[in-house]
Amino acid sequence: MxxxxxxxxxxxxxxxxxxxxxxxxxxxxxxxxxxxxxxxxxxxxxxxxxxxxxxxxxxxxxxxxxxxxxxxxxxxxxxxxxxxxxxxxxxxxxxxxxxxxxxxxxxxxEPPTIKALRRVCRLIELLSLLAIGVDKDSSPDGYNLFFALPPDGAKPPRTFLLPTQVDVRVLDYELRHLSLLEEILNRKNENKAHLSERKLMIRMAVASVIEKFESEPNLFVVIVREWKEVLATYRANLQTYVYSFSFERVRREVAQAEIDYGTKLSGVLGDIAGKMLALPISFAGLVVLNNTTSPFEGFILVLGLTVVSVVLFAILHNQTLQTERLLHSFNVVFDDFKDKIKTYPPKLQGLLEITIGQVERQGRTLTKTFCLLKVLSLLPVAGALLLALIKYWEGFLWVLVTTISIVFSAPNVDPIFLSP
Incomplete structure (x- = not known):
């Protein structure tokens, strides 16, 4: 009509x-x-x-x-x-x-000015959804929107009132990226991660601008004029939050991995601590072997020390393999951190380098320790053989000569003796 x-x-x-x-x-x-x-x-x-x-x-x-x-x-x-x-x-x-x-x-x-005015109306709608409180009845020509800033050090929390009083001066400024606010306030995105934190951050960005220009008569014109600053403050806060969140998570993961692998590597040595007590006992067996007068007793002692040495050497070799598997698993986990280490803050980079260095040093120390223990585990059997060889040299020499004579005289044996 x-x-x-x-x-x-x-x-x-x-x-x-x-x-x-x-x-x-x-x-x-x-x-x-x-x-x-x-x-x-x-x-x-x-x-x-x-x-x-x-x-x-x-x-x-x-x-x-x-x-x-x-x-x-x-x-x-x-x-x-x-x-x-x-x-x-x-x-x-x-x-x-x-x-x-x-x-x-x-x-x-539509003329550009009308399009701009419609965007201003859309901004008012979105701000009324964003505000922590809305007074719709006090004024017939607008809303009273409430925004707040949390306490900051010695500064107490503050609440600000934003009257949505539209002035023709709002058309002098360009409103851009309202889609960002629409995305945050869209109900379809309610289940997205950190949405409540993003709402809080943009509320704080609006409140910080109001606080900065609180003395001006028309605060809504201020918000339109400083909309770029609102978005810049929001993006800076969001970036800080995301970095803090992800880096804090990485820091916890690194610390937990350091504890887990340090505990496991320490457990590798702890598992055989009791078994290694057999090593000094084995050295005591050399004293018994030196005092024995029976070749049979000497043979039993040498055989026993050989079994102990072989068992200890096998246990140590198994623990060495276990250490290598743990270090390989550590490297697999931390390869991803190593690839991204340049993207992390300096403090987190230092933490990663310290953690990786400490675990690698612990692994090298364990490897060297097991190599030394392997050598020590062979000393009892080596000492027993050497001591038995010295003590029963004549018997060893007789056995050697007899064996050699049998080997070399084997072709002269009568075939009838060998036949069934």
Whole structure:
């Protein structure tokens, strides 16, 4: 319906409006005839003809334009912003015509200033969803939005009031990246990780800007003007949070891995600590072997020391393999950290380097320790053989000679003796 009124106004040549009435005295045109026909049965709320006469092709019209929710005409954008209270609540009015812009909301195309004003309305809607509290009733022309800053050191927590008072000056600034706020406040994203933290960060960014310019009379104009700073503060806080969160997680993982692998490597040596007590006992067996007078007893002692040495050597070799497996597992886990070490803060880089170095040093120490213990585990059997060889040299020599004689005299044995 309002579109018909706009069409008539344009067909009449956009005459001046005096006390809400437009007048026309001139020739009829096809456009005027068509517009009059569409307005013949308009409801009174959309305007009415106060005078209308036709004499031949001459036409006189006085038409009272609507001035209610069904339609309003504004001289310019400033008047439109000043008289449209719904803008302060994020609601763009309908059935409006702005003479300066030659634009009605029923037109297909919108001037850049109208698009900018719609973005301001959208910002008010989003801020009302973001605020920690909203007073919708105190003012007919806007909301009172509440934002807060947490305590910071000696500074106590503070609460700020943001009246959404729209001024034509908001059109002097560009509002960009409202999609970021829309994404944060979209209910479809409620289950995304850290969404509540992101809401808190952008609330704090808005509150910090308000605190910075608290003395200015129109804080909403300040928010529009400083919107880039709001986004920059939010992104900086988000980056700090994400880095702190991920680095804190990495730090915990590194510390836990250091404890786990350190404990396991220490356990490798602890597992055989009791078994290694057999090593000094084995050395005591050399004293018994030295004091024995029976070759048979000596043979039993040598055999026993040999078994002990072989068992200890096998245990130590198994623990060496276990240490290698643990170190390989450690390297597999920490390869990912090593690849990303340059992306971490200096403190975390230092922690990683210390952890990797300590575990590698512990592994090398264990390896050297097991090598030394392997050598020591062979000393009892080596000492027993050497002592037995010295003590029973004549017996060893007799056995050796007898063995050699049997080997070399074997072809001279009578075949009949060997046959069944």
């Amino acid at each position: 309002f579109a018909h009124v706009v069409a008539l106004y344009r067909a009449l040549g956009t005459p001046a409006i005096e006390d809400g009435v437009i007048s026309y005295d001139g020739q009829q045109t096809p456009e005027i005839v068509d517009a009059l026909r569409m307005c013949d049965n308009l409801p009174a709320a959309y305007g009415k003809f106060e005078h209308r006469s036709v004499e031949g092709d001459a036409l006189e019209i006085e038409f009272r334009l609507p001035s209610n929710e069904s339609g309003r005409f504004y001289t310019n954008l400033s008047e439109f912003v000043a008289r449209s209270g719904s803008l302060g609540k994020g609601q763009f009015p309908s059935n409006v015509y702005i003479i300066e812009l030659r634009w009605a909301d029923c037109d297909d195309a």
